[in-house]
Amino acid sequence: MAEDSWFDEDAGPLVRPFALTRGRTRPGRYDLDMITLVVAIGSHREPGREPEYARILAACQRPVSVAEVSATVDLPLVVVKVLLSDLIERGELLFRSPPRTVSPQTDRVVLQAVLDGVRNL
Amino acid sequence: MASATSEGPLLGQSALKVLVAGGFGVGKTTMVGAVSEIPPLRTEELLTEAGAGIDDITGLDRKTTTTVALDFGRITVNPELVLYLFGTPGQERFWFMWDELAAGALGAVVLADTRRLDSCFPAVDFFEHRGIPFVLAVNCFDGSPRYPVDEVREALDIDGPVPIVHCDVRAKDSSKEVLVTLLEHLVQRAEVGVLA
Numbered sequence: 595m596a597e598d599s600w601f602d603e604d605a606g607p608l609v610r611p612f613a614l615t616r617g618r619t620r621p622g623r624y625d626l627d628m629i630t631l632v633v634a635i636g637s638h639r640e641p642g643r644e645p646e647y648a649r650i651l652a653a654c655q656r657p658v659s660v661a662e663v664s665a666t667v668d669l670p671l672v673v674v675k676v677l678l679s680d681l682i683e684r685g686e687l688l689f690r691s692p693p694r695t696v697s698p699q700t701d702r703v704v705l706q707a708v709l710d711g712v713r714n715l
Numbered sequence: 716m717a718s719a720t721s722e723g724p725l726l727g728q729s730a731l732k733v734l735v736a737g738g739f740g741v742g743k744t745t746m747v748g749a750v751s752e753i754p755p756l757r758t759e760e761l762l763t764e765a766g767a768g769i770d771d772i773t774g775l776d777r778k779t780t781t782t783v784a785l786d787f788g789r790i791t792v793n794p795e796l797v798l799y800l801f802g803t804p805g806q807e808r809f810w811f812m813w814d815e816l817a818a819g820a821l822g823a824v825v826l827a828d829t830r831r832l833d834s835c836f837p838a839v840d841f842f843e844h845r846g847i848p849f850v851l852a853v854n855c856f857d858g859s860p861r862y863p864v865d866e867v868r869e870a871l872d873i874d875g876p877v878p879i880v881h882c883d884v885r886a887k888d889s890s891k892e893v894l895v896t897l898l899e900h901l902v903q904r905a906e907v908g909v910l911a
């Protein structure tokens with residue numbers, strides 16, 4: 595597989611994920627949380643795309659959390675955040691941060707919605 | 716809405732999270748799986764900082780990079796809202812990671828096992844200190860003693876407003892009831908204006 599050439603075979607299992615990020619451990623300027631939702635804008639089948647980016651885009655064809663992407667592509671969260679940031683930077687991915695606390699009133703409305711949703715499980 | 720770039724205006728859905736904490740083997744993953752609409756997924760967070768949170772029992776060099784697994788599930792609340800449940804390892808050595816896990820969490824379920832009540836102490840301590848609302852759910856394993864709520868409250872020194880319930884996390888309805896209890900508690904706090 596092409597991605598095998600990205601790392602030294604002798605490197606430990608945790609070196610490999612960071613080889614994918616070219617050593618980067620911080621997700622650039624995007625503050626991605628594990629429940630930040632992401633969705634791919636275009637197709638993941640574009641020719642010539644690096645395999646890890648293609649796998650990530652394939653995992654985000656509908657809105658999913660960063661944690662789900664990490665589970666699907668089987669890479670640690672920290673690595674997935676770096677790769678997702680690259681895709682956001684290139685305009686290939688939309689994302690939505692979790693809502694911040696706005697006021698007790700809106701919080702109450704949101705919490706009630708969650709309560710109703712759970713009751714209907 | 717705040718900045719369009721950070722909120723992603725074209726994405727009409729947002730996500731919330733609740734933590735399910737407690738000692739090893741208390742039933743966190745079982746609870747997540749019981750209420751999740753997908754089989755529980757597993758993700759890994761990296762433990763990288765030298766010495767941060769890696770204890771002697773792991774037998775690892777303090778500078779070794781290792782990972783900790785988190786199990787999680789999801790519940791689609793409505794077309795605009797998704798709730799994620801994260802089973803979070805309860806050992807104190809993971810506390811440094813709990814800060815990130817807990818950031819923005821609506822609240823938490825702390826699972827306790829009456830055969831090893833003390834294994835939920837670190838989680839109770841953490842949520843109390845951070846002011847994160849939680850419920851204590853006693854998972855009733857077969858054959859384990861079933862103490863009245865008052866006795867559990869006293870044994871664990873749990874504050875009056877914190878709900879305590881019994882459950883069998885293997886049963887969907889029982890796990891769901893625990894979540895309902897947590898959310899009712901959260902709604903009630905919001906009504907009286909308690910700041911999270």
Ligand SMILES: Nc1nc2c(ncn2[C@@H]2O[C@H](COP(=O)(O)OP(=O)(O)O)[C@@H](O)[C@H]2O)c(=O)[nH]1
Pocket residue numbers: 737738739740741742743744745746802854855856857883884885
């Ligand atoms: N008898 C019984 N077994 C349980 C119960 N909850 C969990 N288990 C079992 O206990 C083991 C540990 O549960 P798990 O959910 O993996 O615990 P975790 O480490 O907290 O995630 C599993 O084999 C479960 O099937 C329970 O309420 N009753």
Ligand SMILES: [Mg+2]
Pocket residue numbers: 743744745786802
């Ligand atoms: Mg587990």
